[in-house]
Amino acid sequence: MHLLMILAALAVSGILRCSWTNTPGSWDVRWQRTLFFFLFPPLLMVMTAIAVLCMGPQGQMVGINAGWMSYILTLLSLSVFSGLCLKLAFQGWQSLQSARNCPVVHVDGKRVRLLSTPALFAGQIGFWQPELVVSQGLLETLSPAHVKSVLAHEQGHHHYRDTFWFFWLGWVRSCTAWLPNTEPLWQELLVLRELRADSYAASQVDPLLLAESLLLVVSNATALTTSEICCAALGASVGDTSGGKLRLEQRIEALLAPPQPTPKAQLQFWNSFLLAFLPLVSLIFHT
Known part of the structure; x- marks a missing residue:
């Protein structure tokens, strides 16, 4: 019976992921829709695994005997997921330590780490309290006004704790890389993250300056390639992927459009995730 629960969770997760399509719309609609399809299937599978572990390999469920196969399979899966989390945390810690080895300078009244490279780069690197890293090439290439717009964008990432x-979203991506549409959903989340930071910056600086800064950074031939682990950089969503040009156009169009406030997630949206906890109800049927 436990094995049937696992197979059912996998089937539902696969069907949900396959049903996702990248449809246009406002930022909040796209964000909630993408986040649901990205997070709900893994959460459903984790809750199923926890339910199986809690019931154990002994006993019965609706008259069907439990077995060791599903229990060991669940235990191994959760162990792999935990190992991936530790691996990503170590990589993030390494990136943070590398950033902290850079000298500290003050740019436009802000404390930043100076990266000695001619590439154009600005990004937040770290966890809850990240380090703002700016390259020497960016400071030398961009005007003070453009640099200020870039710093405002990065402040947006810090404000939202991106x-x-x-x-954690990257950890989910690593654990569910085998599920359908994992990578398209991840890329959509990245561009929505950047749109949110752009919107935050546009409320403080001239959006046109930020759009120009974005174009300069993206079009730079020696743009710095950084890990996505614990890093939120200005051009993170417009790299050398097939959809990079389209995502760049989205960001430029959003900056040139009239500013709109970024809405907060409604309680009703988070309530939809409660359905992922349904496998825990099976505990009452286990004897």
Whole structure:
């Protein structure tokens, strides 16, 4: 019976992921829809695994005997997921230590780490309290006004704690790389993250300056390639992927459009995730 629960969770997760399509719409609609399809299937599978572990390999469920096969399979899966989390945390810690080895300078009244490279780069690196890293090439290439717009964008990432939350989303991505549409959903989350930071910056600086800065960074031939682990950089969503040009156009169009406030997630949206906890109800049927 436990094995049937696992297979059912896998089937539901696969069907949900396959049903996702990247549809246009407002930021909040796209964010909630993408986050649901990205997070709900893994959460459903984890809750199923926890339910199986709690019931154990002994006993019966609705008259069907439990067995060791599903129990060991669940235990191994959760062990792999935990190992991936530790691996990503170590990589993030290494990135943070590398950033902290850079000298500290003050740019536009802000404390930043100076990266000695001609590439154009600006990004937050770390976890809950990330380090703001700016390259020498960016400071030398961009005007003070453009640099200020870039710093405002990075402040947006800090405001929303993007490095922290996207570390966990990145862990989910690693654990569910085998599920359908994992990578398209991840890329959509990245561009929505950047749109949110752009919107935050546009409320403080001229959006046109930020759009120009974005174009300069993206078009730079020696742009710095960084790990996505615990890093939120200005051009993170417009790399050398097939959809990079389209995502760049989205960000430029959003900056040139009239500013709109970024809505907060409604309680009703988070309530939809409660359905993923249904496997725990099976505990009352286990004897």
